[in-house]
């Protein structure tokens with residue numbers, strides 16, 4: 001068996017990443033005390049205690065006051081395995097929502113991150129309106145590494161598509177390599193464009209690679225075709241990522257995506273990056289509630305925390321959090337305090353907000 005194909009046997013692909021999440025321990029992770037729904041909704045409920053430890057104790061007591069705890073959207077288990085408690089903080093353009101998105105490792109070898117990357121790839125496959133599914137196979141070349149084999153196959157495919165465009169007319173493609181059981185890759189290609197005769201592809205693929213093994217099918221269901229390619233992608237990508245060549249796990253032609261696919265002005269809403277906050281999900285949720293915000297899970301799942309300030313935060317609560325809160329709570333308090341102006345006051349610019357957060361969360365600031 002061509003063990004030379006894989007640099008490290010432990011890097012063999014995992015399929016259906018979710019099953020690997022066994023290492024996640026329910027009771028661990030970035031969690032604070034489990035909060036209750038009857039958390040102080042008004043700042044008056046909070047005793048004013050000028051001592052950080054006492055403030056925390058009081059807060060905890062208040063959180064545990066009401067039993068039983070309800071089912072929460074924000075549990076450690078709902079966060080990516082690689083999440084280390086740091087959120088990227090965004091404001092929507094109208095300043096009406098604060099979004100906390102967990103910072104993740106973004107590696108193909110990470111089950112949670114690869115699931116997300118595959119989901120994005122599926123979106124790109126579907127955005128291109130695939131019409132045909134072409135499978136291109138070759139005979140293995142003994143001793144060739146997996147990444148080099150993929151590179152060679154891509155070069156062969158580039159020749160094929162150039163010829164096809166000359167003979168049959170415009171073609172757009174989305175391509176994913178898949179490792180065969182032997183470890184040798186073959187290519188799966190979604191095509192959009194003019195008709196291409198099967199015999200022509202067979203002849204030309206044989207001419208380029210010496211192997212006449214091709215299959216071309218009409219795509220009857222784009223979601224099914226995309227799901228198939230996603231399966232191959234999640235097999236192949238972790239293998240490719242383990243090599244120093246760092247080949248892209250999938251490629252597509254320039255015209256595959258609609259022109260406005262990556263146009264930031266076409267987004268449903270623009271989110272402005274404000275900064276980073278090290279805070280556990282449950283503490284973030286509590287903190288937002290204390291600041292008078294409505295808190296809800298994000299549209300794309302409970303992983304994102306979305307807070308909608310109902311108005312300027314109660315001054316004493318904001319002051320308390322800024323004085324006695326930990327760094328994450330200080331950031332959130334500074335954000336809500338500086339982004340939501342009192343009625344009638346002009347709204348600050350995003351740079352103002354960032355400056356004020358920096359100032360308000362600076363430990364060296366004299367009080």
Ligand SMILES: [Zn+2]
Nearest residue numbers: 082105110113
């Ligand atoms: Zn990750």
